[in-house]
Amino acid sequence: MPLTRSLSMTSLSGVLPAWEDDELPVEDLLLFEVAWEVTNKVGGIYTVIQTKAKITVDEWGENYYMMGPYFEHNFKTQVEACEPPNPAIKKAMDALINNGCQVHFGRWLIEGSPYVILFDIGSAAWNLDRWKGDLWHTCNIGLPYNDREANDSLILGSLIAWFFKELTDQLGDKPNVISHFHEWQAGPGLILCRSRNIPMATVFTTHATLLGRYLCAGNVDFYNNLDKFDVDKEAGERQIYHRYCLERAAVHCAHVFTTVSQITAVEAKHMLHRKPDVVTPNGLNVKKFSAMHEFQNLHSTSKTRIQEFVRGHFYGHLDFNLDKTLFFFIAGRYEFSNKGADIFLESLSRLNYLLRVHRNDVTVVVFFIMPAKTNNFNVESLKGQAVRKQLWDTAHIVKEKFGKKLYDALLKGQIPDMNTILERDDFTIMKRAIYATQRHSLPPVTTHNMLDDLKDPILSNVRRIGLFNSRDDRVKLIFHPEFLSSTSPLLPMDYEDFVRGCNLGVFPSYYEPWGYTPGECTVMGIPSVTTNLSGFGCFMEEHISDPAAYGIYIVDRRFRSPEESCNQLTQFMFNFCQQSLRQRIIQRNRTERLSDLLDWRYLGRFYIHARHLALSRAFPDKFKVDPMAPPQTEGFRYPRPHSVPPSPSASIHSTPHHSDEEEDDEPYDEDEEAERDRLNIKAPFVMGTVPEGKKKQPGESGN
Numbered sequence: 004m005p006l007t008r009s010l011s012m013t014s015l016s017g018v019l020p021a022w023e024d025d026e027l028p029v030e031d032l033l034l035f036e037v038a039w040e041v042t043n044k045v046g047g048i049y050t051v052i053q054t055k056a057k058i059t060v061d062e063w064g065e066n067y068y069m070m071g072p073y074f075e076h077n078f079k080t081q082v083e084a085c086e087p088p089n090p091a092i093k094k095a096m097d098a099l100i101n102n103g104c105q106v107h108f109g110r111w112l113i114e115g116s117p118y119v120i121l122f123d124i125g126s127a128a129w130n131l132d133r134w135k136g137d138l139w140h141t142c143n144i145g146l147p148y149n150d151r152e153a154n155d156s157l158i159l160g161s162l163i164a165w166f167f168k169e170l171t172d173q174l175g176d177k178p179n180v181i182s183h184f185h186e187w188q189a190g191p192g193l194i195l196c197r198s199r200n201i202p203m204a205t206v207f208t209t210h211a212t213l214l215g216r217y218l219c220a221g222n223v224d225f226y227n228n229l230d231k232f233d234v235d236k237e238a239g240e241r242q243i244y245h246r247y248c249l250e251r252a253a254v255h256c257a258h259v260f261t262t263v264s265q266i267t268a269v270e271a272k273h274m275l276h277r278k279p280d281v282v283t284p285n286g287l288n289v290k291k292f293s294a295m296h297e298f299q300n301l302h303s304t305s306k307t308r309i310q311e312f313v314r315g316h317f318y319g320h321l322d323f324n325l326d327k328t329l330f331f332f333i334a335g336r337y338e339f340s341n342k343g344a345d346i347f348l349e350s351l352s353r354l355n356y357l358l359r360v361h362r363n364d365v366t367v368v369v370f371f372i373m374p375a376k377t378n379n380f381n382v383e384s385l386k387g388q389a390v391r392k393q394l395w396d397t398a399h400i401v402k403e404k405f406g407k408k409l410y411d412a413l414l415k416g417q418i419p420d421m422n423t424i425l426e427r428d429d430f431t432i433m434k435r436a437i438y439a440t441q442r443h444s445l446p447p448v449t450t451h452n453m454l455d456d457l458k459d460p461i462l463s464n465v466r467r468i469g470l471f472n473s474r475d476d477r478v479k480l481i482f483h484p485e486f487l488s489s490t491s492p493l494l495p496m497d498y499e500d501f502v503r504g505c506n507l508g509v510f511p512s513y514y515e516p517w518g519y520t521p522g523e524c525t526v527m528g529i530p531s532v533t534t535n536l537s538g539f540g541c542f543m544e545e546h547i548s549d550p551a552a553y554g555i556y557i558v559d560r561r562f563r564s565p566e567e568s569c570n571q572l573t574q575f576m577f578n579f580c581q582q583s584l585r586q587r588i589i590q591r592n593r594t595e596r597l598s599d600l601l602d603w604r605y606l607g608r609f610y611i612h613a614r615h616l617a618l619s620r621a622f623p624d625k626f627k628v629d630p631m632a633p634p635q636t637e638g639f640r641y642p643r644p645h646s647v648p649p650s651p652s653a654s655i656h657s658t659p660h661h662s663d664e665e666e667d668d669e670p671y672d673e674d675e676e677a678e679r680d681r682l683n684i685k686a687p688f689v690m691g692t693v694p695e696g697k698k699k700q701p702g703e704s705g706n
Contacts, residue, residue: 027615027626031178033089034059034067034614037163039156039188041071041119042081042111046336047285048185048210050519054288055610057115058603062611065118066178068092070166072159073107073121082109082119095169096120103127104162114288122162124155134161138191141198144248152188153246160191167192167201179204179622181614187213187246190253197256204621206613207257208283211267211516212274213250217241219341219514226536226561229273251275259617261609264538265545267516281613284542285517286606289526289598298503298528298595299588305496305504306330312494313368315391316384316450316481319442322474323366329580330505334372334498334520337484339460343511343534344371346565348461350511350572351478352468357577358477365580368479370505371461372498375484377451380493384450388493390439397436401429446472449482450493503527506587507579511558511572512537521555528595530554532575534568535561546600551575554594 036059040049052069059067065088078084087093087108096106105123110116134157139145146153171180180203184193193205214234219225238247254260254275262268262279272278310325335342351369358365405424412419448465449456456462461482465471472479485491487498494501502508508524508531515537522539524531533540533555540557543550550557556575560568582590599605618626 027611027618029063029066032063032066032618033174033178033180034063035070035120035167035180035182036068036185037070037182037189037192038185039071039159040185041069042077042121043071043074047517047519051210051285052185053113054286055603055607056111056113056117057288058607059610060115060117062607065089067117069111069117069119070163071119071121072155073105073123078107078109078121081112082107082121083112083116084109087118087120091170091173092120094173095166098169099162099165103129104165106162106166120166122159122166124158124162127158127162130161131158134158137161137195142194142248142252144245144252146245150245153249156188156249157191160189160193160195163189163192164195164199164201167196167203168199171202179618179625181206181617183208183610183614184253184257186210187250187253190249193253194249194256202621204259204614204617205257206259206261206617207253208261208263209250209254209267209271209275210263210285211514212270213243213247214238214241214274215267215270216341216514217243220338222340225514226269229270232273234274257617258620259613261613263517265541266536266538270516280616281609283609283613284538284606285519285522286603287519287522287526287601289602289604299591301503302528302591305500306506307504308496309501309504311391312388315388317446317472317479318387318390318394319440320446320472320474324364327364328366328368329507330368330370331507331509331576332370332372332501332505333509334370335510337373337375338514341512341514342373343513343560344373344461345464346511346513346560346569346572347509348464348468348470349569350576351480352470353569353573354576354580355470355476355478357573358580359475363477363580366477366479367576367580368481369509370501371480371482371484372487372501373461373482373484374486375459375461376454377484378454379452380450381447381452383444383447384493387446393439394436397432401425401433404429446479448472448480449484451484453484499523499527502529505529507531507576509572509576510534510537511560511568513560515539522601525555525594526598526601528591530556530579530590530594532556532558532572534558543597547597552593553597554590555597 036052038048038052039045041052043049056069085108087096092108096108099106099122103126105126107121107123109119109121111119131154135146135154138157146157148154167180167182174180182193182196182203183206184190185208187209190207193207196203197205214232214237215225218232218237234247235244238244254271254277259280260271260277261281261283262271263283263285265282268279268282309330310328313325313328314321333342333344333347339345351367354367357363358367404426408424409419412424448471449462453459453462465480465482470476470478470480483494487494487496487501489495489497489500496504502524506529508521508529510518510521510531510533512518512534513536515534517538518533518540521531521533521537531554533543535541535544535557540555543555544557547553547555556579558568558572558575563571615626616628619628
């Protein structure tokens with residue numbers, strides 16, 4: 004069914020390939036999506052299913068249901084309980100309830116309000132030993148008693164398989180059922196459904212392979228040795244062999260196997276020994292972030308709030324110009340190597356050297372937003388914000404007195420004597436405020452008291468590279484080991500507002516199956532750095548002729564040495580610092596125009612194709628897909644922007660300093676450039692093929 008949305012003025016409307024009318028008779032089908040993170044926020048999969056809900060509900064209506072574990076607190080705060088509208092679903096739930104297993108139904112209170120079916124694992128735990136026996140007799144997979152997560156996954160899977168058995172017995176041949184399972188925690192349900200020959204189409208999506216995540220966390224040269232790993236041995240040594248078996252069995256049992264990016268498809272082929280049938284990239288609900296031309300104003304407003312925090316944090320050492328200060332950040336789970344914090348810190352050290360050598364007047368303040376173990380805010384950070392507020396209050400008091408005297412003098416037709424307009428007490432107050440800003444120590448690198456700062460990876464590397472926020476450093480570091488919140492007494496900003504206020508997001512990940520953080524930057528018009536080992540980076544390389552021109556800098560971490568990658572990242576950041584204000588504004592406009600590329604309205608078609616393919620394999624007599632025809636999920640490529648300068652790397656001047664007057668002479672019209680982009684889009688190419696002129700790299704999957 005065709006889906007449309009109101010595009011922002013700066014988007015490339017008309018560029019996306021037309022949405023083909025889908026032939027699936029959704030009124031004769033039921034779609035179930037199974038994930039551990041339905042109403043249960045744990046990681047990135049929660050974002051996937053939550054943001055995709057609206058477009059799926061628009062397509063399927065009341066024939067779409069999500070399934071997951073029941074947690075009382077989550078249910079009370081996120082779900083509106085109601086009765087199932089479908090009698091067959093009601094009867095299937097009652098069958099479980101009458102046998103002592105609690106099942107809850109309601110609407111998840113997110114955009115789209117999808118129906119959810121939640122299974123109480125605790126109420127069915129008394130069946131665990133019997134279900135472990137069933138799993139062993141079915142596929143010879145045994146679960147250890149001390150792995151609670153795996154045991155809970157088996158209980159959830161057994162309940163779901165039981166539910167589907169009851170449901171399909173009620174429905175008969177119509178409507179047909181499609182079940183989409185996410186990640187290994189949902190795998191037992193798929194395995195049991197297929198082993199019991201329950202008549203339904205199944206799709207399994209891995210967002211990151213279990214073994215891949217463990218191997219990369221151990222600093223293994225992962226991508227250069229994909230074909231050399233003894234996967235059974237590696238999983239056994241890490242004591243996750245049973246989990247790995249569940250994941251691999253689910254992959255091979257599913258009618259259709261999908262993953263979220265081309266780089267993960269290569270990984271899955273070697274780790275799980277099945278090539279994905281479809282790549283289903285992760286999208287965003289772009290409408291949530293869409294702000295028309297206002298996104299530039301929102302950037303300015305949020306940046307002002309960050310500047311206020313910086314004034315307090317660096318009190319006594321605020322000898323740099325905040326108007327010439329750029330804010331970089333990295334955010335996500337605290338996986339030091341996987342998220343690229345190691346290469347980022349080394350690159351910052353080199354960037355600091357370059358800025359000092361070239362006597363650049365730009366200062367870079369870098370935020371690390373990664374949750375770690377702390378016991379509270381540190382005193383120095385809180386004191387800094389208190390000093391800032393005291394200075395503001397003092398300035399406000401003096402300003403009020405000054406303004407009143409000036410106003411009275413002007414009313415009398417007199418020019419006030421500036422030597423007498425401020426009293427001695429006013430000078431005393433101001434001097435006391437100035438003395439209060441004196442500081443005998445350097446501004447802290449971290450905002451919290453770390454529980455084990457001697458062994459903390461970020462702080463250990465900060466000591467190694469010597470970036471301690473000294474006056475001579477042009478790169479300043481702030482490690483905020485806690486997720487951002489508008490209720491924080493230190494930095495009271497939500498993550499979205501914080502991102503809007505920054506100039507550049509840096510995510511040089513080594514292991515990142517997709518990567519929502521650079522995607523969120525993109526839809527908010529903030530340039531970002533990613534890598535060709537992240538799903539997002541690979542996706543952008545496929546779809547954009549010159550990613551850097553659109554504010555997407557892709558570091559090569561796959562085919563270059565760590566030293567070369569580090570130098571490349573350093574050069575990206577240094578070139579960004581060389582940009583004028585006008586260049587940064589132009590680049591943000593271009594970045595924001597990529598929003599539609601990441602919208603579920605476009606990316607949802609990959610899921611449609613996966614479901615259609617699953618139905619054709621499960622019910623070949625009813626549903627047909629021509630195996631020789633290319634899928635309707637076609638990509639396209641944004642052209643290189645027409646106007647100059649297209650990117651920092653192409654706009655470096657012969658000297659390290661630019662002339663703003665020189666930049667102002669550059670012809671640039673945003674609407675005109677967007678129109679050129681619409682007219683000059685390259686011919687589409689099928690997702691999974693190698694773009695013309697690009698050689699396939701050794702070991703790269705053709706999927």
